[in-house]
Amino acid sequence: MRESLHQWATSRLGATGDFDVLPLLGSKEFVAWLPTFLEAKTVLIPDIAYPTYKVGAILASAQAVAVDISPKDWPEADFAWVNSPSNPTGRVHTDYELRAVIEWSRTNKALIVSDECYLEFEDTATPTSIMSHTDGDNTNILAVHSLSKRSNMAGYRAAFVVGDTQVIARLREVRKHAGMIVPLPVQHAMIAALSDDEHVVQQRARYNSRRETLASPLKALGFRIEESKAGLYIWCTRDESDWDSVSFLADCGVLVTPGSFYGEKGARYIRVALTATDENISKACDRLIELKGKS
Numbered sequence: 583m584r585e586s587l588h589q590w591a592t593s594r595l596g597a598t599g600d601f602d603v604l605p606l607l608g609s610k611e612f613v614a615w616l617p618t619f620l621e622a623k624t625v626l627i628p629d630i631a632y633p634t635y636k637v638g639a640i641l642a643s644a645q646a647v648a649v650d651i652s653p654k655d656w657p658e659a660d661f662a663w664v665n666s667p668s669n670p671t672g673r674v675h676t677d678y679e680l681r682a683v684i685e686w687s688r689t690n691k692a693l694i695v696s697d698e699c700y701l702e703f704e705d706t707a708t709p710t711s712i713m714s715h716t717d718g719d720n721t722n723i724l725a726v727h728s729l730s731k732r733s734n735m736a737g738y739r740a741a742f743v744v745g746d747t748q749v750i751a752r753l754r755e756v757r758k759h760a761g762m763i764v765p766l767p768v769q770h771a772m773i774a775a776l777s778d779d780e781h782v783v784q785q786r787a788r789y790n791s792r793r794e795t796l797a798s799p800l801k802a803l804g805f806r807i808e809e810s811k812a813g814l815y816i817w818c819t820r821d822e823s824d825w826d827s828v829s830f831l832a833d834c835g836v837l838v839t840p841g842s843f844y845g846e847k848g849a850r851y852i853r854v855a856l857t858a859t860d861e862n863i864s865k866a867c868d869r870l871i872e873l874k875g876k877s
């Protein structure tokens with residue numbers, strides 16, 4: 583499996599130089615426990631983010647500070663998360679932004695962990711891995727990937743991290759004792775999934791077609807779609823409280839997530855997931871069109 587992860591990181595992520603790989607019991611485990619394992623003191627998290635980054639900092643008794651993608655305004659810290667494509671916004675960081683983050687890591691001798699679990703799901707922008715921007719020096723850089731997303735294998739708990747050999751050696755040592763060992767059958771399933779790209783192409787097409795299908799009734803109802811350039815979500819607003827938008831859509835049986843779940847900056851947005859079946863997405867669209875007819 584290590585060979586397979588190594589090869590995938592080289593061919594798909596564009597990783598160069600010395601790097602190591604480590605399988606994970608799903609990436610949530612890693613997000614939640616990494617700051618504890620590394621005894622982080624100050625953890626920078628995106629200002630609109632997957633909530634487990636903050637939970638991981640709390641578990642480590644570290645200070646969590648919400649920041650935007652530009653490191654010029656970042657406070658002193660020993661650890662920073664970046665996430666592209668983003669959950670919940672579908673934002674894709676540019677190569678320039680990722681290189682600026684690497685530069686910050688080198689200047690501050692701080693760890694950057696890039697959560698790239700939606701990397702395979704490009705739509706109108708093409709995400710790149712932080713591993714392709716290190717010019718072969720992977721010191722203090724990690725990239726996290728999950729087969730929950732890439733291969734729809736959430737129930738397998740199959741993910742992995744690639745990057746700095748010393749940091750990964752330290753993690754491997756701690757985890758031997760913490761007991762988070764990936765079962766052998768799951769390792770074989772990971773090898774099989776990573777050796778096939780066709781299912782990823784199909785899944786990507788599915789998500790992108792659902793995004794397109796849902797966009798027009800949402801816009802007709804007055805939602806403005808922002809970011810949403812890749813990944814599994816539409817991020818949109820009607821310039822009202824997120825809960826007003828949630829209840830407006832819940833009245834016709836369409837469930838979306840309030841943006842405030844992801845940070846204060848999300849308080850006037852909702853996240854629409856593209857993970858329902860095509861049939862249910864199509865039903866949701868019919869209901870939205872009917873709702874528009876009534877309003």
Ligand SMILES: Cc1ncc(COP(=O)(O)O)c(C=O)c1O
Pocket residue numbers: 607608609610611613632665668669697699728729730731736740741
């Ligand atoms: C940004 C992000 N990272 C990590 C995860 C965890 O995924 P898993 O534990 O299934 O690998 C999720 C799940 O939704 C996520 O959105």
